[in-house]
Amino acid sequence: xxxxxxxxxxxxxxxxxxxxxxxxxxxxxxxxxxAIAFAHAPLFVTRFDRGSGPANAIASFFDTxxxxxxxxxxxxxxxxxxxxxxxxGRLRRGDDWVSARKLLRRRGWWLVAIGLAHVVLLVPIDILxxxxxxxxLLVGLLRRSDRALLWTAGLVLVPAxxxxxxxxxxxxxQGVPTYAKASVAAAGEGFWTLLAGRLGSWPFSLLVGLLxxxxGVLIGxxxxxRRYLDEPERHRSFLVRVALTTTALSVAGGIPAAxxxxxxxxxxSVPALWTAVVAQPLTGYAGGIGMAALTALAAVAxxxxxxxxxxxxxxLGRRSLSGYLFQSVAFVLVFxxxxxxxxxxxxxxxxxxxxxxxxxxxxxxxxxMRRSGHRGPAEILLRRLAYRTRQEGSGPR
Numbered sequence: 001x002x003x004x005x006x007x008x009x010x011x012x013x014x015x016x017x018x019x020x021x022x023x024x025x026x027x028x029x030x031x032x033x034x035a036i037a038f039a040h041a042p043l044f045v046t047r048f049d050r051g052s053g054p055a056n057a058i059a060s061f062f063d064t065x066x067x068x069x070x071x072x073x074x075x076x077x078x079x080x081x082x083x084x085x086x087x088x089g090r091l092r093r094g095d096d097w098v099s100a101r102k103l104l105r106r107r108g109w110w111l112v113a114i115g116l117a118h119v120v121l122l123v124p125i126d127i128l129x130x131x132x133x134x135x136x137l138l139v140g141l142l143r144r145s146d147r148a149l150l151w152t153a154g155l156v157l158v159p160a161x162x163x164x165x166x167x168x169x170x171x172x173x174q175g176v177p178t179y180a181k182a183s184v185a186a187a188g189e190g191f192w193t194l195l196a197g198r199l200g201s202w203p204f205s206l207l208v209g210l211l212x213x214x215x216g217v218l219i220g221x222x223x224x225x226r227r228y229l230d231e232p233e234r235h236r237s238f239l240v241r242v243a244l245t246t247t248a249l250s251v252a253g254g255i256p257a258a259x260x261x262x263x264x265x266x267x268x269s270v271p272a273l274w275t276a277v278v279a280q281p282l283t284g285y286a287g288g289i290g291m292a293a294l295t296a297l298a299a300v301a302x303x304x305x306x307x308x309x310x311x312x313x314x315x316l317g318r319r320s321l322s323g324y325l326f327q328s329v330a331f332v333l334v335f336x337x338x339x340x341x342x343x344x345x346x347x348x349x350x351x352x353x354x355x356x357x358x359x360x361x362x363x364x365x366x367x368x369m370r371r372s373g374h375r376g377p378a379e380i381l382l383r384r385l386a387y388r389t390r391q392e393g394s395g396p397r
Contacts, residue, residue: 023306024229024299025085026317028292029078030366033316033323034359035071035291038063040125040327041355042179042348044335046187050347057262059349063179064258064280065251066287068168072127073288076213079131080138080220081229081292087142101139107386108135114382116202122328124184124198128321130209134217137210146222153218157285160212164281168257169274177261185343186336215285223292232296239293246290253283316366319376323362330358 042048042063048056083104090100111132119126141149171181186194228235256276259265268276302310316323333339334354346354369376 021318022230022299023303023310023314024232024296025078025081026314027299027302027310028074028229028295029317029320030313030315030323030363031291031295031317032071032074032078033320033327033362034356035067035074036127036324037327037355037359038067038352039071041331041351041358043125043182043184044123044331044343045346045348045351046183046185046343047346048177048180048348050345050350055349056347057264059347059352060177061258061262061264063348063352064261065254068178068254068280068284070250070284070287070291072213073216073285074291075127075288076131076134076216077220077223077288077292079134079213080217080222081224082220083135083139083142083217084221084224085230097143101142103386104139104142105136107382108132108139110382110385111135112206113385114378115206118325118328119198119202120195122325122332124194124201124205125328126202126205127209127213128324129202129206130213131217133206133210134213138214138217138221141218142221146225149218149222153215153222156211156214156218157282160215161278161282161285163208163211164284165274165278168280169277172257172260172277173270173273179348187343188337191338216288219285219289229292229296229299232300236297236300239296243290243293243297246286246293250283250287250290253279254287256280311370312363312367315370316363319366319369319379321378321382322376323366325378326362326365327355327358330354330361 042059048060050056086104086107087100090103091097095103109132112129113132115126115129115132118128141152167182168178171178223229226235228239232239256265256272257280260268260273260276306314331354335341335343366376
């Protein structure tokens with residue numbers, strides 16, 4: 001006897017047409033790309049002391065407290081949320097569970113392939129392949145209970161936090177900033193040398209990245225069932241409580257590690273150091289959720305009167321895959337030897353400035369695409385790869 005198809009959400013959802021998409025999820029994806037730009041740009045420089053000392057110290061504190069391990073949890077949360085949205089959309093179109101599951105897994109595998117191409121052609125930093133693999137592995141949980149989702153999230157949270165904590169604690173114990181240890185700067189190496197190193201480390205990076213994103217993806221799936229971002233007005237009081245609680249928790253948990261990395265807290269004891277580097281990623285997951293809740297609350301006000309900036313951020317959120325890949329292209333052109341080769345000429349603050357400028361440029365490009373009715377090149381490519389027939393890929397998403 002076939003198992004019954006589960007309800008994709010707690011309440012039936014009205015069909016969502018392209019011009020009726022909820023604002024909050026796309027707004028959150030647009031904001032997320034700014035956090036990703038801040039997180040990745042410093043990894044391309046070799047001299048973090050260039051420029052103003054105070055500016056670099058402030059940038060280091062900001063990087064640890066508000067960026068490090070907060071950008072990825074927000075991305076993971078939104079990715080899990082989008083899996084529920086995609087499933088709901090397919091079921092509304094008349095697909096059964098089996099065909100919808102196959103589509104989501106096929107889409108996940110193509111994200112893995114695009115992530116590998118991203119590593120080969122551009123940079124060794126990739127978050128697409130881990131998310132694609134997460135979709136392949138977790139899609140079956142979309143028909144399981146809320147209890148199963150939350151228990152699984154809690155179980156994987158322990159090794160994920162330990163993994164990030166070790167990766168952060170080891171360099172800090174040696175007096176080395178985490179972004180310096182994780183550097184992907186070319187350091188004068190040519191393309192083929194860099195490529196060999198990328199391919200050798202990619203399988204390990206894929207598995208580590210998968211483990212780190214799983215808790216956020218699972219919590220995003222749970223939130224997607226309740227449509228917290230689709231209907232922020234309806235859940236406003238809950239979102240306020242979540243935003244206040246998780247943001248306060250993430251700030252409190254991130255301050256010790258931020259003080260150590262910025263050089264304000266010097267020579268911490270071994271227990272204090274490792275407590276700080278475990279607290280930072282653990283509360284960082286809460287910070288990603290808090291950023292999503294804050295964006296949803298901002299969307300409530302923005303939906304009443306959409307300004308040009310809100311519209312541009314929304315347009316970028318709708319093209320988040322293209323926006324993410326655009327960042328990699330921009331960073332290669334600015335920092336690598338076969339670009340402007342500025343990896344030795346900018347400190348941490350300067351690199352973050354490049355990240356902010358890249359995000360602003362992506363806003364302008366996304367808004368131009370919106371005006372011309374262009375979905376986004378990466379989004380078009382993924383749909384053509386994942387959907388086998390024109391009929392399957394047409395219609396609302």
